Amino acid sequence: MANDKNRKAILVTPEDCIGCRGCQVACKSWNQLPGIKTKNNGTYQNPPDLAGAAFNIIRYNEVPSTENPVRWLFVSRRCMHCDDAGCMKICPAPGALYRTAEGAVAFDRDKCIGCKLCVNACPFDVPRYDAENKVTKCHLCFDRIGAAMQPACVKTCPTGALKFGDRAELIGTAKKQGFKTIYGEQDLGGLGTIYAFKDEPKLYGMKENPTIPYSVIFWHTYLKPLSVIGLGGVVAAAAIHYLAIGPHKEKDEEV
Numbered sequence: 001m002a003n004d005k006n007r008k009a010i011l012v013t014p015e016d017c018i019g020c021r022g023c024q025v026a027c028k029s030w031n032q033l034p035g036i037k038t039k040n041n042g043t044y045q046n047p048p049d050l051a052g053a054a055f056n057i058i059r060y061n062e063v064p065s066t067e068n069p070v071r072w073l074f075v076s077r078r079c080m081h082c083d084d085a086g087c088m089k090i091c092p093a094p095g096a097l098y099r100t101a102e103g104a105v106a107f108d109r110d111k112c113i114g115c116k117l118c119v120n121a122c123p124f125d126v127p128r129y130d131a132e133n134k135v136t137k138c139h140l141c142f143d144r145i146g147a148a149m150q151p152a153c154v155k156t157c158p159t160g161a162l163k164f165g166d167r168a169e170l171i172g173t174a175k176k177q178g179f180k181t182i183y184g185e186q187d188l189g190g191l192g193t194i195y196a197f198k199d200e201p202k203l204y205g206m207k208e209n210p211t212i213p214y215s216v217i218f219w220h221t222y223l224k225p226l227s228v229i230g231l232g233g234v235v236a237a238a239a240i241h242y243l244a245i246g247p248h249k250e251k252d253e254e255v
């Protein structure tokens with residue numbers, strides 16, 4: 001669980017976003033991620049979803065409007081840095097996913113064993129894998145914020161649609177500004193990526209009441225301690241995968 005006192009967060013306000021995707025480019029640049037070959041599938045959204053080499057994307061939501069021909073809601077999708085993180089709960093490899101001092105959920109690819117259990121344990125379908133089968137995702141730029149810099153995506157955003165700072169302060173300011181919903185204030189113990197919405201979360205394509213699968217909680221509470229004592233991470237991971245979740249589901253990614 002994150003320490004509330006030091007907890008940092010990114011606040012996303014979709015109505016301020018112009019869909020320029022500067023945040024996507026900045027993330028790739030800072031993290032030295034390769035380009036992804038994609039196909040035009042009739043939308044400006046590109047790539048279509050998170051990928052091993054895409055830690056954040058802008059979702060282009062077109063919603064009904066009485067005032068304009070088109071109402072665009074550009075919603076940043078990335079790791080939510082959950083306080084109660086399903087990925088950390090299920091991960092059988094010590095230190096592969098870990099909590100930073102600022103409350104982010106970061107990863108150590110050298111410790112990842114490539115079991116992919118975190119994919120199914122994440123309520124937001126976030127973790128992806130690189131070409132060497134190691135977990136990848138947004139890490140809240142822990143390397144930048146530890147050096148007193150803003151996350152690369154936030155620093156680049158030209159409109160203030162992404163803001164970084166003290167989590168409690170960001171929430172307090174957004175409430176004073178009169179937003180209808182602060183998504184992530186309480187969900188899963190409180191998210192580290194929070195959203196200020198003028199309408200219902202479902203209009204922005206957000207999951208309502210995200211929860212960690214019960215099988216993950218069962219594994220975390222009863223079986224994971226056994227794996228640490230004797231089975232070893234890889235064997236335990238393989239066993240629990242079939243007992244609790246089922247076979248791996250591979251994502252289609254062209255990198």
Ligand code: SF4
Pocket residue numbers: 078079080081082085086087088105121122123124125126127137
């Ligand atoms: S959004 Fe998913 S990957 Fe990110 S911290 Fe939460 S459970 Fe883990």
Ligand code: SF4
Pocket residue numbers: 026027028030031055056078137138139140141151152153154
């Ligand atoms: S916080 Fe850093 S790693 Fe996360 S999306 Fe922004 S630039 Fe990428």
Ligand code: SF4
Pocket residue numbers: 016017018019020021022023024058074076156157158159160161162
């Ligand atoms: S950089 Fe800012 S304005 Fe541009 S797409 Fe990203 S969040 Fe939106």
